[in-house]
Amino acid sequence: MFPNVLEVARKLIRERVQQGETVIDATMGNGNDTLFLAQLVQETGKVIAFDIQPQAIAKTKDRLEREGLADRVELKLASHEEIESLNVQAAAIMFNLGYLPGGDKEITTQASSTIRAIESGLRVLRPGGIMTVMIYWGHAAGEVEKEAVEAFCHELSQLEFLVLKYQYINQQNQAPFLLAIERRAQ
Amino acid sequence: MFPNVLEVARKLIRERVQQGETVIDATMGNGNDTLFLAQLVQETGKVIAFDIQPQAIAKTKDRLEREGLADRVELKLASHEEIESLNVQAAAIMFNLGYLPGGDKEITTQASSTIRAIESGLRVLRPGGIMTVMIYWGHAAGEVEKEAVEAFCHELSQLEFLVLKYQYINQQNQAPFLLAIERRAQ
Numbered sequence A, B: 001m002f003p004n005v006l007e008v009a010r011k012l013i014r015e016r017v018q019q020g021e022t023v024i025d026a027t028m029g030n031g032n033d034t035l036f037l038a039q040l041v042q043e044t045g046k047v048i049a050f051d052i053q054p055q056a057i058a059k060t061k062d063r064l065e066r067e068g069l070a071d072r073v074e075l076k077l078a079s080h081e082e083i084e085s086l087n088v089q090a091a092a093i094m095f096n097l098g099y100l101p102g103g104d105k106e107i108t109t110q111a112s113s114t115i116r117a118i119e120s121g122l123r124v125l126r127p128g129g130i131m132t133v134m135i136y137w138g139h140a141a142g143e144v145e146k147e148a149v150e151a152f153c154h155e156l157s158q159l160e161f162l163v164l165k166y167q168y169i170n171q172q173n174q175a176p177f178l179l180a181i182e183r184r185a186q
Helices: A005-014 A032-041 A054-067 A080-085 A111-124 A142-154 B005-014 B032-041 B054-067 B080-085 B111-124 B142-154
Strands: A022-025 A046-051 A073-077 A090-097 A125-135 A161-168 A177-183 B022-025 B046-051 B073-077 B090-097 B125-135 B161-168 B177-183
Touching (some): A005 A032, A005 A125, A005 A161, A032 A046, A046 A054, A046 A080, A054 A073, A090 A142, A111 A125, A142 A177, B022 B032, B032 B046, B032 B073, B032 B090, B046 B054, B054 B073, B090 B142, B111 B125, B125 B142
Parallel strands (some): A022 A090, A090 A125, B022 B046, B022 B090
Antiparallel strands (some): A125 A177, A161 A177, A161 B161, B161 B177
């Protein structure tokens, strides 16, 4: 069977990230991707993870400590727009657009700040690095955000980036899909 | 780097087709996919390949003979709609929609017959089997055909099929993209 879209995103990241590299989880949520990335970069690597909700930070911190992975992770209670201020070269950046599963569905990512965060992320992405954007658009602001992100990606220079859209198109209920942006190696 | 869409299609097929199975090349063209499939199913397998242009048959026949693969291939000078009349269980079916590279660009696949051929193909696809549809839509009838095929795929039952759309979205010149339809295993 075709893999689900989250598995596809992780596979693309696994194929590109080396042990010891710096990676970013732009939308920590319940910390699933943070844990995945922390395992991937190993002890010598670094994960920088963002969320604006204290409950996301608390839950992720707890999970990382239980797994013995907290040493390599920096948790930031801040908007993912703050990627702008990072002075790093990231091998991978993960976004999950939508709301925190199990949290307040009224608190969602929003088109304008998401676009700014993606722009900032692309500036710190190393050559050959990858940004994955999982788009959960089954919420009030979801359709607007989806359109905005797709429109932004359509315009990215094909000399610098290659943007993959990976979607199962005969699904009901506005199934999530994946955008994966690879910065071309120089 | 992300693989090109043709490589993606072939990988999906390679992962699903067993030696000795029957597969279909719905749009023979210059025979590239016919040769690929003939190697894949090996001596005990069978490839049935369609084209309405005699030059496609002649060229593919010649290439197969030179490669020693002609024994397992049946070349049909007929529309891919004739898939309807086949009494087989196919493990894979490949479509390239557009015109014959290097041939007459006025002779292209057309929406209505393409949809009928895809429908027929899905009827003979075995559980767990896959149909790949490469859509080259940079020709006069291309946009109409693309829209029709996508609309058809959107409506396929998700209980029976899973339809993947795999597309690089920041490309110029109406770059080809892939639809891959997997019949769920029973």
